Structure formats: structure tokens, C-alpha cells
Amino acid sequence: MHRFGQRKLRYSTAFNRLPNTPDEGTECQACSKGPFGMTKSKSGIDLVVDIGGTNTRCGLARDGVLDVSTNARFLNAGRDGLAGILTEYLSAHQDHEIDGICVALAGPIKDGIGTLTNLSWIIRPQDLIDQTNAKEAHIINDLQAQGYGLAGLEPEALAPIMDAPTAPNGSTKLVLNVGTGFNCAGVITLRNGVHVAAAESGHIGLPVRDAQDLDLSNHVKSAHGFAAVEDVLSGRGLERVYTWRSGGVEKSAADLMNDAENGDAIALKTVESFIRILGAVAGDLTLIHLPYGGVYFVGGVARAMKPYFERMGFGENFRDKGRFATFMDDFSVQIVEDDNAAMIGCAQFLKNSR
Numbered sequence: 001m002h003r004f005g006q007r008k009l010r011y012s013t014a015f016n017r018l019p020n021t022p023d024e025g026t027e028c029q030a031c032s033k034g035p036f037g038m039t040k041s042k043s044g045i046d047l048v049v050d051i052g053g054t055n056t057r058c059g060l061a062r063d064g065v066l067d068v069s070t071n072a073r074f075l076n077a078g079r080d081g082l083a084g085i086l087t088e089y090l091s092a093h094q095d096h097e098i099d100g101i102c103v104a105l106a107g108p109i110k111d112g113i114g115t116l117t118n119l120s121w122i123i124r125p126q127d128l129i130d131q132t133n134a135k136e137a138h139i140i141n142d143l144q145a146q147g148y149g150l151a152g153l154e155p156e157a158l159a160p161i162m163d164a165p166t167a168p169n170g171s172t173k174l175v176l177n178v179g180t181g182f183n184c185a186g187v188i189t190l191r192n193g194v195h196v197a198a199a200e201s202g203h204i205g206l207p208v209r210d211a212q213d214l215d216l217s218n219h220v221k222s223a224h225g226f227a228a229v230e231d232v233l234s235g236r237g238l239e240r241v242y243t244w245r246s247g248g249v250e251k252s253a254a255d256l257m258n259d260a261e262n263g264d265a266i267a268l269k270t271v272e273s274f275i276r277i278l279g280a281v282a283g284d285l286t287l288i289h290l291p292y293g294g295v296y297f298v299g300g301v302a303r304a305m306k307p308y309f310e311r312m313g314f315g316e317n318f319r320d321k322g323r324f325a326t327f328m329d330d331f332s333v334q335i336v337e338d339d340n341a342a343m344i345g346c347a348q349f350l351k352n353s354r
Helices: 083-091 125-132 142-152 211-224 235-246 253-261 265-289 300-304 314-319 326-330 341-352
Strands: 045-051 055-062 065-075 098-105 113-115 136-141 158-162 173-178 182-190 193-196 295-298 333-336
Touching: 045 083, 045 142, 045 341, 055 083, 055 341, 065 083, 065 341, 083 125, 098 125, 098 142, 098 341, 125 136, 136 142, 136 341, 142 173, 142 182, 142 193, 142 295, 142 341, 158 314, 173 265, 173 300, 182 265, 193 341, 211 235, 211 265, 235 253, 235 265, 235 300, 253 265, 265 314, 295 300, 314 326
Parallel strands: 045 098, 098 136, 173 295, 295 333
Antiparallel strands: 045 055, 055 065, 158 333, 173 182, 182 193
């Protein structure tokens, strides 16, 4: 285990990938000069970690700014926890004293302990302090990290889907993740900074508006006993929609998206059903949170669906709220295309926590 000695430390928790990065276990190109182009700084450096289902990414940040040249990706397979990854990463940064560490993970955080949804890992703040000798440790949900990261994104990292009137600074924002799972997080500006509320909204009931929705809901319910939003609006959910649309044929999300790009009729109907329901659910969550600062989609499935939002009627279904239809024009919708957003969010969280 990587230890630098004992110090008087504190920790706190927040409740509920970069392409071309070095390979697992390799040293970052920037390590010889130190992050941010400096000569091996001894302090003021934060360690940010994004744990996904397949990979874990680490990077260094200062004052809320991520230095992407220090990013490194590690495969999770074959590991029993985060400790080994931190040891490998910090071995390339031994001359840098870590002030704080913030870990974003794909799973719930309860009683200060983070549990990975798709891994058997358990993340504890004191373990992070012991492993890095940081002065403070924070654990946040990965979608919370995406919310905190909005403040650090460049304009070119956002792809507009729907425009709306410019909102005042500090307006509430809403992050919607469509990837391995589905979830949302409200980004709320308070007097003392930004707060991102945790949620597990992917497990709410799938909305049923007509006979077609009911038929899909029953199809999903027959396999799981309950038709949740995430059972449709996710990578696995997309595959279920295809099985429903095709009359029982199974196909991977990657293959059916490729078929849709090539004009396959069943694949296109699958995408149309997916976008239709996505618009309705996003509209419902928008009415709950009132994000005048905008709705921001994140996640691999959301990015893959980018060419189909307008073509398949996302806006019409988003606005399909009866007498509140025109009210929905007050909310912009964008897709976050920066794969580093969660790590940027960890850096912003550490900055705001001080």
C-alpha cells in the first residue's frame, strides 16, 4: 500500500475518459516537469479519480483546473479495489504532495461509504487518506461530479440540441446521464457555492402515455417485475427496446446503432422509440427541477444518439406537456461531449469545498 507517513488529517463525503491517455501503469509524459508545466511542485496539487464500471482514471488538478496531460487510465478487471491503482499512479508522482483527493464513483454513497454498482469495491474516506496521505478526502457520486464539472467546461464541449432564452447567472441546471444506466442530478447555486443533489432517478417507473408505451412497459415488466426508466433508457435498455421492436431478436447496442446508421428499418424504429421516451422523461424531470440554466445530457448512449435527437422528435416529446407545452421552451438542452467532465467536476468540488 502506498503510504507517505502519518499526519493529522480530516475527511468528508458528499452524499447522495480521456482519449490518448497513457496505458495502464505507464508514467505520464508531464511527470518529468510536474503538472501545469511547473518544476515538481510540493503542494497545492489535488488528485481526482473517476471510477467507472470498466476503467478508473486518475489526474492531477490545481485550484479547480484539471491538467489533462497527467491523466492516466487503468483497467478495473482483476483488481479487488482502488488501492493498487492509486499506488501505481502515485509512483509516477512521488515528488508531489497531495493536498486533497476527490473520488467520483458509479454507485450510491451511504453513511460515508461508496459502493460501486457494477464492482465489489467499497471506497472509504479514511482509506483514501491512508493510501495517499492527502489532507482531505471526498467521495461523490459520478453524476454529482458531472454536475460540478459544468462550471469548468469550455463552450466547445457542449453540443446544442434545443435553444432557450438566456437565463440569469446562478440558475438551476439539470444533468441527465444516459449510459450504462440512467440518472439525473440538479445543480443548484447557493450563497456559499454550488450544490449537486444525489438521486437514483433511473429506478422510477417508466411513463406510459399510450398503448405503445403500455406494450413496451409490459415487455420490460415481464422480465424484471417492474418497468423502470433505466430498463429502457440505457445501453441495456436500448437492447430491450430492439428485442421488443423486432419481435424477440436480440442484438447489442453497438450493432443496432450501426444498423440504424446504415438505414435498417427495425433499428431506426428502435431509436425512434428510445428518443420518444427520452424526450418524455427529460420533460418530466425538467418540470420537477425547473432548470432554467439548461438540461445537460452526459453518457455514451446520449452522445451516440446525438444525430437522432431532432430527427426522431425529441423536442416534440419534451414539450408534450399539454397546457405547459410553451412553458417548456424556457429550457435549453445540450449534450456534454467532454469525456473528462467527471474529473473536472472532482477538481471543482475540491476547490469549492475550501
